[in-house]
Structures are given as structure tokens and as C-alpha cells.
Amino acid sequence: MASMRRDRGIILLVAVLLVAIVAVGPLFQITGNVISRAFVYWHVPGGCAINLTEGWNLVGFACDRGDNSVTTLLSPIEGRYSSIHTYDPSDPADSWKSYNPSLPSWVVQDLSIISLTKGYWLYALDNLSFDYNGSVHSPLDIPLARGWSLISVSSNNDTNLSVSLPASITIIYGFNATNKSWYYYRPSDSSGSLSFVSRMQGYWVNSSEESNWYIYW
Numbered sequence: 001m002a003s004m005r006r007d008r009g010i011i012l013l014v015a016v017l018l019v020a021i022v023a024v025g026p027l028f029q030i031t032g033n034v035i036s037r038a039f040v041y042w043h044v045p046g047g048c049a050i051n052l053t054e055g056w057n058l059v060g061f062a063c064d065r066g067d068n069s070v071t072t073l074l075s076p077i078e079g080r081y082s083s084i085h086t087y088d089p090s091d092p093a094d095s096w097k098s099y100n101p102s103l104p105s106w107v108v109q110d111l112s113i114i115s116l117t118k119g120y121w122l123y124a125l126d127n128l129s130f131d132y133n134g135s136v137h138s139p140l141d142i143p144l145a146r147g148w149s150l151i152s153v154s155s156n157n158d159t160n161l162s163v164s165l166p167a168s169i170t171i172i173y174g175f176n177a178t179n180k181s182w183y184y185y186r187p188s189d190s191s192g193s194l195s196f197v198s199r200m201q202g203y204w205v206n207s208s209e210e211s212n213w214y215i216y217w
Contacts, residue, residue, distance in 0.1 A: 049131045050200055052077075052124035058175040058202040059122055060152020061114050063134030068114045070099045076130040085121045086111060089145035117142045119150040119202020142213040144168065149205050151213075158196045159215055161185050168211040172197070173204040 048063035061073060070084060085098040097111040117140060142151050153159050165187050172185045174194050185194040197203055
């Protein structure tokens with residue numbers, strides 16, 4: 001009888017583990033074969049600080065406030081920026097989405113919600129910074145289109161490019177708003193002056209195919 005109870009307990013434990021693997025487990029491998037790709041998602045409180053230089057800035061928004069509307073997130077700098085733009089490769093007929101706070105209310109604007117995984121071009125009218133609180137997510141699941149995507153890495157830490165890139169990525173560009181210069185990283189030969197991607201920054205990424213960039217912190 002004790003043996004039967006033990007066997008039933010083992011069967012139940014195996015069943016629970018299998019459910020966990022499919023529902024929330026990490027990427028498991030047995031003898032090199034992937035049997036599932038699923039994740040445990042973490043949400044922890046965090047603070048985000050954005051520093052802007054007068055002119056164009058390529059930024060990301062790492063903290064999820066729950067209300068991630070453009071007007072809410074950028075309310076601390078109302079009157080100090082002229083517009084914000086992002087790139088949507090899934091809409092080739094109208095890839096650029098924008099919000100301009102100076103336009104009248106009857107104008108339909110096509111950028112209303114800030115995504116944690118997208119990058120944004122923001123034009124600041126002067127040098128400024130602002131803070132906001134929210135939650136930071138892990139892992140990040142950043143979708144990459146075939147061709148160019150404008151992304152941000154909204155993690156708690158900088159991400160080393162030499163260890164985290166999917167094989168489909170051919171090149172990554174970052175932008176230094178202070179001196180208005182570009183820098184890059186090319187995985188095929190590990191070339192370029194960009195060695196990691198930073199939170200609160202946006203990046204242009206070219207991918208040879210549609211894929212996903214999973215980032216843990």
C-alpha cells in the first residue's frame with residue numbers, strides 16, 4: 001500500500017512538472033532537443049530616469065506604469081518636446097507612427113501607447129531629464145521583423161551583445177544624442193564600438209528573418 005501511494009505521488013509530481021514546463025517553465029533541453037519554450041515572467045517595482053539632449057534622441061521606456069499612454073508618460077515634460085515617433089514594420093503602408101502635442105485635438109494621431117519593446121525618436125526642445133516609477137518585466141520578448149526594427153531593451157541592466165543575440169540579427173545601431181553620432185555592433189565578426197545595449201535607449205536592429213530576442217535580467 002505504501003509503495004502504491006509512493007508511485008501515485010511520483011506520477012502526480014511528474015504531471016505537475018510537465019504542466020509547469022508547458023505553462024511557465026524556462027527553455028528545457030533533453031539530449032540537445034528542445035521540448036518547450038515558455039517562461040516564468042517576473043514583474044518587480046522599478047524607477048526609470050530619462051535624460052534628453054536638445055534635438056533628436058533615440059530612447060526607450062523601461063518601466064511599465066499600467067497606463068502607458070504617450071500623454072501620461074510624457075506629462076512631466078509637457079511643453080518641452082515637439083514630437084515623438086516610432087517605426088512599425090508590420091504596417092508597410094504607413095510604417096512611421098507619431099504624436100505631436102501641438103496639433104489640435106481634432107487631428108487623429110497614430111501614436112497613442114508606448115511599448116516597452118519599441119524604440120522612439122523624441123525631439124526635445126532643451127536639455128532635460130525626468131523620472132517615473134512602474135514595474136520592470138523579465139524576460140523581455142522583443143519581436144524582430146525581417147529587415148529593420150526599432151526596439152528598446154527595457155531591462156534592469158545593460159545587456160552584453162556578445163552573449164545575448166539571436167542568430168538572425170545582422171547588425172545593431174545606436175545613437176549618441178550628445179554628439180549626434182552613430183555606433184554599431186555586427187555579430188558576424190564582432191566588430192563595432194557598441195558592446196552592450198542600455199535601458200532607456202532605442203536601437204535599430206536588422207534581422208535576416210522574423211524572430212524574437214529574449215532577454216533575462
